[in-house]
Amino acid sequence: MTDKTTAPATIDFMADTRPIAEGEAGPGCRKRDPILTVRHVTRRFGGINAVDVDFLEIPRHKITALIGPNGAGKTTLFNLLTGFDQPNSGEWTFDGHPLAGVASYKVARLGMVRTFQLTKVMGKLTVLENMRLGAADQPGERLSAALFKNLWGRREKEITAQAEVLLEKFKLDAKRNDYAASLSGGQRKLLEMARALMARPKLVMLDEPMAGVNPALTQSLLDHIKNLKAEGMTVLFVEHDMQVVRHIADWVVVMAEGKVVAEGPPADVMKDQAVIDAYLGAHHDVDLGDTEGLKELEAELAQDQASVVGTEDEGILGHHIAERDGRRDEAAGGTAGRKDQG
Amino acid sequence: MDFLNILNGALGEIISPTTAAYGLAALGLAVHFGYTGLLNFGQAGFMAMGAYGFAISTLTFNAPFWVAVLVALVCSVVFAFLLGIPTLRLRADYLAIVTIAAAEIARYVVTTNRLTDVTGSAGGLNGFTNGFYALNPFPEGRYDLGFVALSHRDLWVRVTAWALVALCCVLVLLLMRSPWGRVLKGIREDENAVRSLGKNVYAYKMQALVIGGILGTLAGILFTLPRSSVQPANYGTELTFFLWTCLLLGGMATVLGPVLGAMIFWVVLSLTQGLLYGAIESGIITFITTTQAGQLRYIMVGIALMLLMIFRPQGVLGNKRELAFT
Ligand SMILES: Nc1ncnc2c1ncn2[C@@H]1O[C@H](COP(=O)(O)OP(=O)(O)O)[C@@H](O)[C@H]1O
Numbered sequence: 319m320t321d322k323t324t325a326p327a328t329i330d331f332m333a334d335t336r337p338i339a340e341g342e343a344g345p346g347c348r349k350r351d352p353i354l355t356v357r358h359v360t361r362r363f364g365g366i367n368a369v370d371v372d373f374l375e376i377p378r379h380k381i382t383a384l385i386g387p388n389g390a391g392k393t394t395l396f397n398l399l400t401g402f403d404q405p406n407s408g409e410w411t412f413d414g415h416p417l418a419g420v421a422s423y424k425v426a427r428l429g430m431v432r433t434f435q436l437t438k439v440m441g442k443l444t445v446l447e448n449m450r451l452g453a454a455d456q457p458g459e460r461l462s463a464a465l466f467k468n469l470w471g472r473r474e475k476e477i478t479a480q481a482e483v484l485l486e487k488f489k490l491d492a493k494r495n496d497y498a499a500s501l502s503g504g505q506r507k508l509l510e511m512a513r514a515l516m517a518r519p520k521l522v523m524l525d526e527p528m529a530g531v532n533p534a535l536t537q538s539l540l541d542h543i544k545n546l547k548a549e550g551m552t553v554l555f556v557e558h559d560m561q562v563v564r565h566i567a568d569w570v571v572v573m574a575e576g577k578v579v580a581e582g583p584p585a586d587v588m589k590d591q592a593v594i595d596a597y598l599g600a601h602h603d604v605d606l607g608d609t610e611g612l613k614e615l616e617a618e619l620a621q622d623q624a625s626v627v628g629t630e631d632e633g634i635l636g637h638h639i640a641e642r643d644g645r646r647d648e649a650a651g652g653t654a655g656r657k658d659q660g
Numbered sequence: 661m662d663f664l665n666i667l668n669g670a671l672g673e674i675i676s677p678t679t680a681a682y683g684l685a686a687l688g689l690a691v692h693f694g695y696t697g698l699l700n701f702g703q704a705g706f707m708a709m710g711a712y713g714f715a716i717s718t719l720t721f722n723a724p725f726w727v728a729v730l731v732a733l734v735c736s737v738v739f740a741f742l743l744g745i746p747t748l749r750l751r752a753d754y755l756a757i758v759t760i761a762a763a764e765i766a767r768y769v770v771t772t773n774r775l776t777d778v779t780g781s782a783g784g785l786n787g788f789t790n791g792f793y794a795l796n797p798f799p800e801g802r803y804d805l806g807f808v809a810l811s812h813r814d815l816w817v818r819v820t821a822w823a824l825v826a827l828c829c830v831l832v833l834l835l836m837r838s839p840w841g842r843v844l845k846g847i848r849e850d851e852n853a854v855r856s857l858g859k860n861v862y863a864y865k866m867q868a869l870v871i872g873g874i875l876g877t878l879a880g881i882l883f884t885l886p887r888s889s890v891q892p893a894n895y896g897t898e899l900t901f902f903l904w905t906c907l908l909l910g911g912m913a914t915v916l917g918p919v920l921g922a923m924i925f926w927v928v929l930s931l932t933q934g935l936l937y938g939a940i941e942s943g944i945i946t947f948i949t950t951t952q953a954g955q956l957r958y959i960m961v962g963i964a965l966m967l968l969m970i971f972r973p974q975g976v977l978g979n980k981r982e983l984a985f986t
């Protein structure tokens with residue numbers, strides 16, 4: 319990973335520790351700086367209310383985790399917000415734009431790009447072509463310009479360069495000329511995420527980005543997600559693994575049976591009785607922050623320095639950072655590390 | 661049996677304008693299905709738009725050649741919009757159903773007796789190609805190409821047909837290598853993924869439908885030129901399926917594949933016809949008549965297609981890797 323693509327951010331989004339909520343945290347609480355505001359969005363399938371969200375705001379420049387048991391309505395909410403499904407009622411605004419009834423491709427063009435729980439890569443296109451497809455503003459994608467390479471050749475070079483940088487970051491550069499269908503499940507998740515970033519979105523919505531990913535790749539995926547925040551993007555992601563959520567999320571939204579049942583910083587949410595009842599009642603094996611689980615997590619994280627430094631997890635895991643500080647160097651530092659020093 | 665004659669006949673098929681028309685229409689299907697994933701089972705309808713649009717504007721409205729061509733193309737675009745507007749937002753199979761029905765409707769409409777003055781009904785239309793042959797730059801005479809000797813009219817229609825095929829192949833090739841073509845291929849693979857990347861999938865599908873349809877329409881005009889007649893019976897569903905056969909033979913997501921497929925299709929038909937008829941006439945085969953042999957040819961094409969699907973499912977020019985994972 320290099321700093322090449324990291325925009326010379328004037329604001330250090332990683333170090334911003336101002337409170338996220340305006341006032342007390344709780345289901346449907348207002349945020350200091352929301353990028354996405356959802357009001358009364360409902361979606362029924364037959365008799366069941368798959369989504370019934372009264373009020374929800376997603377904080378800008380933060381990583382928000384959306385958790386909840388299977389069937390809670392997380393994917394359906396993603397589909398509704400991005401125009402892939404139509405709600406029975408409700409409205410929502412993204413960055414000031416009302417989005418109800420807006421076509422999915424227009425939503426993406428506004429800077430709200432999503433990935434899918436069931437990964438969607440274009441199997442019979444190469445990895446590089448998949449990436450190029452993600453780019454915005456390619457005049458050659460218009461039929462009127464397609465025949466004239468002089469009109470789009472330069473932009474194509476820029477896009478290719480941007481794709482190469484991202485592929486390198488996501489460790490897919492060796493696969494650039496392979497068909498995407500030949501990638502492993504985890505690599506496809508990586509490709510889908512990298513492709514979504516080609517359009518330089520403001521809000522990235524990832525539906526279970528870690529699902530089915532080889533554990534060896536999980537750590538680097540987490541780093542990528544945190545880097546997105548460092549680069550000024552807002553992230554909303556669905557995840558089941560509590561350790562992952564605690565590790566990278568600034569804010570956690572809990573859904574159950576279509577409703578938002580709890581919200582707050584990860585550490586608080588995991589203590590919430592409503593969450594334990596709604597979400598974790600069925601998952602006795604999930605560790606809820608007992609010291610044993612925490613130690614395991616720390617051991618895991620210690621393998622990767624860049625993933626620890628400069629995040630808000632420092633509060634929980636910070637005592638390791640000092641020990642490693644001496645060893646931290648350019649090679650392993652990565653984006654997060656340098657931000658931390660700066 | 662005159663093997664040399666049979667072989668010459670087969671070679672003649674390779675450059676025949678009908679082969680060119682089949683190749684061009686199959687290229688349209690490649691744009692539809694091979695590149696965009698649109699299931700068009702009504703390419704015969706697009707060809708009919710070309711044939712009738714051209715013939716009717718020439719005969720009924722005395723339109724000059726180029727105006728007649730333009731009218732045919734406009735008909736084709738309108739036809740594509742009629743098919744596309746209600747179906748392209750739906751799943752792929754809806755387009756398939758609507759196209760097959762629309763092509764049949766078009767055929768029945770031109771066959772109705774009430775329209776005999778305009779469409780010629782079941783008898784079709786004749787004698788509308790003077791404008792085309794008036795453009796012929798070749799002086800009168802016979803032109804010997806070695807395996808066939810052509811009249812100046814035959815030569816002119818062949819040169820035009822293959823020049824048009826070559827031009828269309830180049831255009832399609834350039835389009836498919838452009839970012840626009842990349843979006844089409846993305847839609848073929850997963851249209852929701854393409855939507856999530858901010859592309860107006862509906863508009864791209866419509867553009868592809870129109871372009872592939874225009875290729876079919878040009879093919880429809882080409883098809884009528886050597887015959888100087890339009891017969892509604894020629895535009896039935898079997899024409900569409902012959903075109904699909906050409907496409908599958910040659911390779912779906914290729915530019916030259918459909919053209920090569922059309923050549924193979926007609927060469928196989930011609931060879932089997934020559935050999936079977938020869939064998940029957942010389943008494944080698946006694947258990948079938950020449951009429952039955954005519955049917956048998958298409959069975960042979962079917963067998964050739966089956967063998968191809970078994971041993972080379974990607975078609976002659978297709979990329980094996982593109983088929984390896986589906
Ligand atoms: N297309 C659909 N048709 C009918 N029911 C659906 C459909 N999509 C989702 N559901 C139902 O809506 C509920 C929420 O599903 P989903 O959003 O996929 O949950 P999650 O992503 O939180 O696991 C589930 O009960 C599911 O069965």
Ligand SMILES: [Mg+2]
Pocket residue numbers: 392393394435
């Ligand atoms: Mg889901």
